[in-house]
Amino acid sequence: MPSEFDKAVAYCLAYDRWNGKTAQALLTWKRAEELAQTDEQQIFTKMLEAAGTALQEPPDQLEEHVKHLERVNSVAQSLGDSPIALLMGGATKIKGYVFESAKLPEIRGASALLDRINRIDLPALFSHLSDGYSPSETERAESVRDQFRERHHGKEPLDCRDCVIYANGGEILAFAPNKIASALADEIEFLYNSETLIANSVAVWRSCSLVELSFGVRPLDLFPDRFKQINDDRLRKLLRNYYEELDAEHYFRRKTFGELASAVALEKLRRRDGNEVCGRPPKSIPHLETNPYARRCTSCERRAAVAMRPFDTEERWLCEPCARKSVFGQETKKESSEQTKWFKDAGLVWEAQGTKAWATHFDEWLGVDANAELKKTYYGSLPQAPASGPEDLEDIAEAATPSGFIGAIYADGNNMGALLEELETPSEYATFAKKVNEATTNATFTALAKHLKPVKGKHRFEVLSIGGDDVFLIVPAHAALRIAVTIAREVEEELRQEDITRVGGGYAWAEVHRIKPQNQPSSLSKVVLSSGVLIADQHTPVFLIRRLAEELLKSAKARAKKLRELDKQYYGATVDFMSLKSLGMIVTRIEDFRDQALRRKDLDFTAKPYTIPEVEALLTAVEELKKADFPKSQLYHLREQVEKGWLASIVDYLYFLCRSPHAEELREVLGRWVGSSSTGRVSAIGPWVRRDGQGWETVLGDLLEIYDFVPEET
Numbered sequence: 280m281p282s283e284f285d286k287a288v289a290y291c292l293a294y295d296r297w298n299g300k301t302a303q304a305l306l307t308w309k310r311a312e313e314l315a316q317t318d319e320q321q322i323f324t325k326m327l328e329a330a331g332t333a334l335q336e337p338p339d340q341l342e343e344h345v346k347h348l349e350r351v352n353s354v355a356q357s358l359g360d361s362p363i364a365l366l367m368g369g370a371t372k373i374k375g376y377v378f379e380s381a382k383l384p385e386i387r388g389a390s391a392l393l394d395r396i397n398r399i400d401l402p403a404l405f406s407h408l409s410d411g412y413s414p415s416e417t418e419r420a421e422s423v424r425d426q427f428r429e430r431h432h433g434k435e436p437l438d439c440r441d442c443v444i445y446a447n448g449g450e451i452l453a454f455a456p457n458k459i460a461s462a463l464a465d466e467i468e469f470l471y472n473s474e475t476l477i478a479n480s481v482a483v484w485r486s487c488s489l490v491e492l493s494f495g496v497r498p499l500d501l502f503p504d505r506f507k508q509i510n511d512d513r514l515r516k517l518l519r520n521y522y523e524e525l526d527a528e529h530y531f532r533r534k535t536f537g538e539l540a541s542a543v544a545l546e547k548l549r550r551r552d553g554n555e556v557c558g559r560p561p562k563s564i565p566h567l568e569t570n571p572y573a574r575r576c577t578s579c580e581r582r583a584a585v586a587m588r589p590f591d592t593e594e595r596w597l598c599e600p601c602a603r604k605s606v607f608g609q610e611t612k613k614e615s616s617e618q619t620k621w622f623k624d625a626g627l628v629w630e631a632q633g634t635k636a637w638a639t640h641f642d643e644w645l646g647v648d649a650n651a652e653l654k655k656t657y658y659g660s661l662p663q664a665p666a667s668g669p670e671d672l673e674d675i676a677e678a679a680t681p682s683g684f685i686g687a688i689y690a691d692g693n694n695m696g697a698l699l700e701e702l703e704t705p706s707e708y709a710t711f712a713k714k715v716n717e718a719t720t721n722a723t724f725t726a727l728a729k730h731l732k733p734v735k736g737k738h739r740f741e742v743l744s745i746g747g748d749d750v751f752l753i754v755p756a757h758a759a760l761r762i763a764v765t766i767a768r769e770v771e772e773e774l775r776q777e778d779i780t781r782v783g784g785g786y787a788w789a790e791v792h793r794i795k796p797q798n799q800p801s802s803l804s805k806v807v808l809s810s811g812v813l814i815a816d817q818h819t820p821v822f823l824i825r826r827l828a829e830e831l832l833k834s835a836k837a838r839a840k841k842l843r844e845l846d847k848q849y850y851g852a853t854v855d856f857m858s859l860k861s862l863g864m865i866v867t868r869i870e871d872f873r874d875q876a877l878r879r880k881d882l883d884f885t886a887k888p889y890t891i892p893e894v895e896a897l898l899t900a901v902e903e904l905k906k907a908d909f910p911k912s913q914l915y916h917l918r919e920q921v922e923k924g925w926l927a928s929i930v931d932y933l934y935f936l937c938r939s940p941h942a943e944e945l946r947e948v949l950g951r952w953v954g955s956s957s958t959g960r961v962s963a964i965g966p967w968v969r970r971d972g973q974g975w976e977t978v979l980g981d982l983l984e985i986y987d988f989v990p991e992e993t
Contacts, residue, residue, distance in 0.1 A: 283441040284705045287454045288330035288492070290439040291363040293323055294456035299435040302456075306439060329354040333489040336704055337531070344531050348494055355489040364460035365492075367543045368467040368482025369397065369450030371551050374751075376478040377743060378825045380578040383671045385601050386821065387636070388608030390743045392475060393449060395419070395633045397746070400470050401451045404463055406440035412633075419633035423470070430469070431462045444705050445712035448747025452540065452708070460484040461557070468562065476600040477565045483546040483556050487539060492705070494531075495538030503527035535703040541696075567600070576601050586625030603629055611636035612668055637742035638668040644724045657728040666733040669741060672753065676817035678731075678739035679755035680990055685817050686759025689828040690766055690810040692748030693839045693852065698805055707779060712747065714777050715806055720745050722769030722808075723752070726762040731755065748808060751828075756814045757988045760856060760898060763810040767852040767891050774804035781805075786848035793886065793968055794896045794951050807852035809835040814988055815859040830869045831855040838888040855888035858984045883976035884921060886952075886968070900948040901982060901989040907944040911986065918979045921966060925975060929965035952978055 286306060293302035297319065305323040316324070333351050337344055355361075370376070370393055377389045399412070403420035404427060412420065427436045437455065444452040455463050464482035471480035490498060506525040509515050515525065522529045550556040573583035576598035584596035588605055597605060606622040610631040619631075642665040645654040669675050676685050692715070702708050723745050731740055731754065743751040754762055774780040784803040788796045811831025815824055835855040842849055857869065877884040889897065904914075917935065921928040936942040952968045962968060967975040 284334050284444075284454070284709075285327055285330040287439055287441040288334065288363060288489070289323060289326040290437075290442065291454050291456045292326045292330075292358065292361050293319075294437070295361060295363070295458050296322070299438070299459075303438050325354075325358065329358055329489060333493045334704055334706070335493075336707075337493065337535070341527055341531070345527075348490070348498065351493050352490050352499070358489075360488055362457055362486045362488050363492075364455040364457050364484045365452070365487055365539060365543050366455045366460055366463055366482065366484040367450065367452050367540070367547050368401070368464060369448075369480065370471055371479045371481050373449055373478075373744070374825055374829070376475065378821055379477075379581075380601055380604060381821045382578055383669070383741065384608045385578050385597075385604040386608075386743060387611065387668070387741065388604035388606070389475075391611045391634060391636060392604065392607045392631075393478065394637075394744075394746070395635065396470055396474055397446060397449050397451070399423075399633050400474075401467060402440070402443055402446050403436070404466060405437045405442045405453055405455075407436075407438055408440050413635070416633040416635070422632065427462075427466050430466065434459060434462060437463075444709045445716075447712065447716045448749055449744075450747070452543075452712075454705075455484060457486055460486075461559070464557070464559075472565055474603075475565075476567065476603070479551070479565065481547050481551045481562065483543060483550050485539075485543050485546060485557070491539055492536060495534035495536070496542050498534050503530045506530075533700075535701070536705055536708060537700040537702040540702075540708065541700050567598070578605070586622060586627060588621050599627060599629075602627060603631070607631045607634060610634035611639070636668055637745070638666070638738050640720075641724055641727065641738070641742070642666075644720070645728065650724075650728075653725060653728040657732060659732060661733060666736050666738045668738055670737075672817045674737055675739050675741060675753055675755055678734050679988075680757040681987060683817055684756035684814055684988065685819075685824075686754050686756045686762075686988075687813045687815065687824045687828045688750065688752040688754065688759055688763050688766075688810055689812075689832045690750040690763065690808040691832055691836070692806055693809055693836055693850070694843070695748055695806070711779050714774060714780065715748050716746070718770050718773040718806075719748060719750060719766075719808065721773060722766045723750055725769050726765035727752075727754075729765060730758040730761050748806065750808065753824075757990055759812050759814055759988070760854070760894060760985065763812050763854055763856075764891055764894050764898075767808050767810065767854070770806065770808050771804045771852065774806050775800065775802045777804075782850060783848065786846045789953075790846045791842050791849050791851065792890050792892055793953065794893055795953055797892060803850045805850055807839075807850055809839050809853045810855075811835055812854060812856040813859060814857070814985075816861070819859060827857065827859065827869060831857060834869065835888045842890070852891050853888045854891065854894050856985070858988065877980070879922075881974035882921075882925060882967075883970060883974065884918075884980045886970075886976045886978045886981055896951055897978065897981060897985070898989055900951070900978075901986055902991055903948060904944060904982075905986075905989070905991040907941065909941050909944050911983075913939065913941065913945075914979065914983050914986070917966060918983055921977050921979060925967060929967070932965040949978070 290302050290306050293305050301319065305319060308320060332354050337347055373393060377386055377393070380386060380389070399416050399419050400423045403423040407424060424436045428434065442454045461484065464484050467482035468480050471478050503526060506518070519525055522533050546556050550562055553561045555561055567582050569582050574596055576582050576584045577595045578597055578601040582598035582600065585599050586597050586602040588595050588597055602622060602625070606619050609619050611634045644650060645657065672685055676683050679685065702711055727740055733739065739755055741753045743753065750766065752762070781802050782805050784800050788799060809832065811828045811834070813824060813828045813831060835853040839851070839853040873885065917932060920931040936946060949966060953963050966977045966979050970976040
């Protein structure tokens with residue numbers, strides 16, 4: 280029986296050979312062996328069989344692999360080697376659009392609008408089916424299809440939902456007929472421009488043969504038996520870097536559908552950078568002209584204001600892009616028409632259709648039977664009616680301990696590009712994308728339910744994005760690190776159960792972690808989420824929160840990459856964090872700040888970034904010190920001493936252990952940190968542990984940095 284993607288490829292071939300109506304009729308045609316088939320039905324049957332041959336998983340044996348290539352090429356030639364299009368598109372520089380405004384209502388609306396375009400609008404171009412949609416979402420999907428017909432002179436949008444390989448994380452990957460691929464790519468870019476007015480987006484497509492769907496980019500142009508005929512040393516070096524080795528085994532390992540998808544992704548990057556791609560002129564950048572004498576938007580402070588939104592204590596003038604964000608955010612919160620009438624009163628005709636807040640997604644997730652216990656944990660004895668979202672960052676900071684601080688969590692998958700290139704078929708691609716997206720969503724909602732509770736009928740968190748392997752949250756400061764750790768743990772636990780993402784867990788603990796060994800799982804997940812966590816005052820500018828969170832994430836992922844190089848069997852997540860208690864702490868990049876303030880030759884006054892077990896050990900250490908009433912002033916004293924040098928700080932630490940009644944608590948806490956050393960030398964002494972076999976680092980400063988934001992009992 281044909282798989283979903285067999286049908287999608289056959290549908291695209293039929294669309295190109297005849298037209299959309301014929302292709303749709305053939306797609307829904309039920310083949311009966313006893314009935315005579317029309318010429319079109321016979322050809323469509325051959326198309327289904329050819330697609331099934333091209334998309335089946337390649338055999339493991341090398342000889343069979345070559346035979347399979349010959350079979351795919353043969354069936355492709357029997358159909359005239361007809362190509363189809365592989366299309367990829369979506370928003371770019373998403374964080375720049377979402378965080379352009381400094382106010383939470385506009386940030387929330389921007390995030391929800393992009394989510395709706397990705398979740399409703401783009402798939403609507405490929406199918407009229409809308410299972411599971413609300414009436415508002417169904418109406419929006421139909422309006423997208425009507426708009427396509429109007430803009431493209433009556434051309435029908437596709438009607439085969441199986442064409443979509445995945446649509447999440449702000450991106451879509453799909454099959455399309457060649458004759459309509461360009462129109463679909465243009466429409467995707469138009470949707471983002473027309474709905475947001477300013478968000479950047481890119482869509483590209485590549486015409487590819489059936490052979491390429493199975494064996495990557497142009498597999499017949501350079502077959503393994505020609506490697507020996509290449510005399511150009513420079514070319515041989517380039518090929519060796521690409522294939523690892525110049526033999527048939529490494530060639531076929533590389534030549535998969537993943538290579539084809541990567542080639543389309545590269546075209547997407549070229550178009551984003553302003554190059555001509557697929558014969559289309561370079562994409563123009565969204566731009567709204569601003570009169571220098573016009574009133575400026577109070578949200579973005581970039582464009583001319585055109586609408587006034589009243590608040591309880593002020594009137595805020597907004598440009599049209601920010602007004603759209605704001606009213607879309609109101610609609611996601613189900614505010615009344617009286618509260619949103621300011622938008623139409625300004626003469627703006629755009630409609631916020633298909634709205635859905637992340638808080639609504641969260642409550643629907645809690646309502647599933649499998650999550651009943653987490654729902655009880657989250658709501659406790661409170662009424663279990665869905666809570667509303669926070670009004671602003673102050674609502675989130677109010678629930679923090681101490682009050683007035685928020686935590687921004689930016690999590691992203693490690694080494695995803697390389698993992699995607701390994702996927703051999705569209706089915707693997709779709710399964711991988713679906714599993715990762717589900718795991719990320721489940722992990723995020725699980726972490727929120729475990730570590731937070733609603734206060735006064737309001738959720739005390741804001742989800743700004745969950746898509747694919749990408750998460751951005753704002754939560755109360757005291758829960759930020761725990762939530763980041765739980766997300767990483769839950770994603771790994773769920774994905775290591777799946778064949779497509781599971782890998783053996785036999786890495787060397789001492790090569791990776793700087794704490795005493797713990798129980799290691801028998802398997803790991805290839806996909807893990809590293810995080811950057813910023814704890815900051817509620818009045819910290821949003822642009823600074825975003826920039827610092829991105830820098831922390833980049834630092835965490837660099838650490839994960841380094842650990843992966845040390846031990847090829849390690850796939851774990853990492854976390855970097857920072858407590859920004861005043862704006863004067865950071866005036867430059869985080870790495871520059873650390874180089875200047877926290878490093879002295881071979882001494883580091885911080886041990887960041889951390890692996891997940893190390894962060895858990897750090898949080899547990901703070902909890903135990905608080906429970907033992909360890910004097911915080913003594914920690915400050917010891918932290919000051921490390922700046923006097925390695926030997927002086929060790930002497931002072933040993934003196935402290937001799938005279939302090941709290942010596943045992945600190946000895947136990949720091950005793951868990953054993954450092955790393957492959958030379959056989961001492962790896963931990965006093966407050967110092969050896970750093971990657973060279974130099975020394977201490978966790979004392981990191982303990983103090985998070986001390987105020989770790990409750991004694993969590």
